[in-house]
Amino acid sequence: FMIEYVEKMMWNYAYLNPGLTLYLNGEKFYSENGLKDLLKDNLDGNTLHDIIHLKGEDIEIALTHNERMQGEQYYSFVNGQHTTQGGTHQNALREGIVNVMRDFYNKNFDAADIRACVIAAISIKVIEPVFESQTKTKLGSLEMAPGEVHVRTFVGNFLKEHLDNYLHRNPQVAEIILKKIQRAERERKDLQGIRKLARERAKKASLHNKKLRDCRAHLNDAKPGKEDRRLETTIFITEGDSASGSITKSRDVNTQAVFSLKGKPLNSYGLSKKVVYENEEFNLLQAALNIEDGLDDLRYNHVVIATDADVDGMHIRLLLITFFLQFFPELVREGHLYILQTPLFRVRNKKETRYCYSPEEKNTAISDLGPRPEITRFKGLGEISPDEFKYFIGEDIRLEPVMISKDYTSDDLLEFYMGKNTPKRQEFIIDNLRVEKNLEEELLN
Known part of the structure; x- marks a missing residue:
């Protein structure tokens, strides 16, 4: 479980029962x-x-x-x-x-x-x-x-x-x-004219929207089928057709949709809502999620950013989070935005295959599987075959929720990470630099 969720529940109990003091791991939860x-x-x-x-x-x-x-x-x-x-x-x-x-x-x-x-x-x-x-x-x-x-x-x-x-x-x-x-x-x-034009474009695109591979069930379905799966509905936002290919072939077509981006999205920090209608990808994404007028008719319970685990992928991830925080912060506040965790390595011998999500897991696998296992570094989502990808978006899917701490506002976060370069941000980058060593070679030699 995630302690942040438990703490959020504790705070809700405190708000609903003013004067009651609750404790969790020594932390006090109290509302007047x-x-x-x-x-x-x-x-x-x-x-x-x-x-x-x-x-x-x-x-x-x-x-x-x-x-x-x-x-x-x-x-x-x-x-x-x-x-x-x-x-x-x-x-x-x-x-x-x-x-x-x-x-x-x-x-x-x-x-x-x-x-x-x-x-x-x-x-x-x-x-x-x-x-x-x-x-x-x-x-x-x-x-x-x-x-x-x-x-x-x-x-x-x-x-x-x-x-x-x-x-x-x-x-x-x-x-x-x-x-x-x-x-x-x-x-x-002021936005009426451009909104009308953008809606017409989105309507035409939705007739044959190559960016969206939709699913059958949706969160806003008025009459769900015999098996109500609305809360399972998920849309994966991927970078390019190559990355989306494996997800599309291995997804559950009933509850999982895929939206493909074309290259890096626009940095929307500091821009007005007008850009959502002027930028074709943002407009189509807004239409796919159905959030133009709020979250009442949101079509998917989980909005999942699925990018490569490299510098470009991290940059695209940051730009998408910026877009949602800038124009649809309630999507983040209400717990709908997630990051898809995919394995960085595959370590296997003739008897066993292990997928590793961190260098630490990889090193443990190398030690456990004996001398000279085969090690594959997944550089992008497109390198993972559909037969393998189905394990990463199925029952064992690893989703990391995008959450905003009570100590910060979205304005604070956007200003720090996406605003002007400041000495404080430079210090943060220097303090958090990570240097990865090729540890599998050290262990094998």
Whole structure:
């Protein structure tokens, strides 16, 4: 297991139970202000205003707006269960925010403009909740309890009273939110022309998109088949047709898709959202994932970067992570982005074959397999045959999640790694240089 996941769960328990102190490996997990602390601890950059914190019987909501983020981000819980895929309560929250803002400002703003830059959390208590899957990641209940008020009505009425009251009592915050909505409206209209053109290009390309080899199941399928495999859905983003060839031939066509890049993607650090529509590859990737308007209709649960384990591959990996952090940070924050780990070496004799993911594993294999085993260094994904690759993307697949520490924001990370060259970054590179020795020759001689 990954300790980061366990710590995240511990923090969620602390946020949902203010005043309760939890300990894990000597580390203290404590929250005084519930969901308000959750947003405060997970903010990615500066906010436009203080966190709005609303509490009632069986419901708690926290809400603010990010200064830089262009999409929406939500944390939702039901009876203490983290519903990572949302559900009826999260939909009610999104709808309720729009209705309150339209009524308060007495103007029929576009829903997307109102929700732009929103970061919110909701927790409700439901009697006999119904979830849409066994993993309980999406609430399907329509009612707060059998035969009682609808979830949509309950959340909507709560926001109509408490959020509206907050805006009346805090006119400065109301003015900031109004300016944010108007700015989002201007930006949306400025992009309308190029978005229309980009969508037409993507639509034509999707009819015969050579870059995408799709799978049958998708995360956003409304009616999954007899065997619900939506949470298994994966898309591998590879560099070039050669690298994607082995994955395509060995993948599970039901749940695994492949998207092939052509060369190195553009460095998108510091660029505006306009580049996503102007750059053909970014536009097609956005269309393949279906994330233009947020993650509600994300087509794959796992977005996996699969690049060669060399300098060029690492560079492409960094450029793709930059793209997602710059324009779709919620994809990373909600745990959908991964790095595919593939073996660096194959060590074998006539009786046994071992695949090694590190020099240490390779050296152990050399020692265990006896004198002069055959050693192969995989320089690229294209060098791994489909017959072998099926072992690396099957049940034993090794995925490394891309996670952002609570100590850093995506802005901090992008500025450090992709911004101007600074003495601090030069020191970091020098301190982390790795020199690999040809240890198999030392062991064999």
